Amino acid sequence: MIYRKNESRVALLSGGGSGHEPSHAGFVGHGLLDCAVAGNVFASPNVAQIRRGLDLVTKDKGALMVVMNYTGDALHFGLAAEQFRSKGLGEARVLMVGDDVAVGREQGSIVGRR
Numbered sequence: 001m002i003y004r005k006n007e008s009r010v011a012l013l014s015g016g017g018s019g020h021e022p023s024h025a026g027f028v029g030h031g032l033l034d035c036a037v038a039g040n041v042f043a044s045p046n047v048a049q050i051r052r053g054l055d056l057v058t059k060d061k062g063a064l065m066v067v068m069n070y071t072g073d074a075l076h077f078g079l080a081a082e083q084f085r086s087k088g089l090g091e092a093r094v095l096m097v098g099d100d101v102a103v104g105r106e107q108g109s110i111v112g113r114r
Helices: 023-027 047-057 071-086 105-111
Strands: 011-016 035-038 063-068 092-097
Touching: 011 023, 011 047, 011 071, 023 035, 035 047, 047 063, 047 071, 063 071, 071 092
Parallel strands: 011 035, 011 063, 063 092
Antiparallel strands: none
16 A cells, blocks of 8 residues: 545545556546555455555545446445444545446457446
8 A cells, every 4th residue: 555645635546456557546646646555466456455554644634535337346445434434533435436348349248447
């Protein structure tokens, strides 16, 4: 996990499986992400890892998590946001990005595109 101090604005988080490299880490910086949560190679970060990221960077204005539409990421980031809200720690929302074209149209007809 890579994070930076949040200066009292809506915290921005993203993340996902590391794949060949943890690409989200390159987007942490001033005016960009406050936290990038990396999972293991080709695996989504778990709920505890994401919750830790929320705890580290979320202030009084809440958090927005930008997540690619991969099943594991959608499930884990969604559960982390729900846990965060249910414990009264603040507002946390998930924005799903559905532009992943990793699966071709013909292959996608069987399992569905992400």
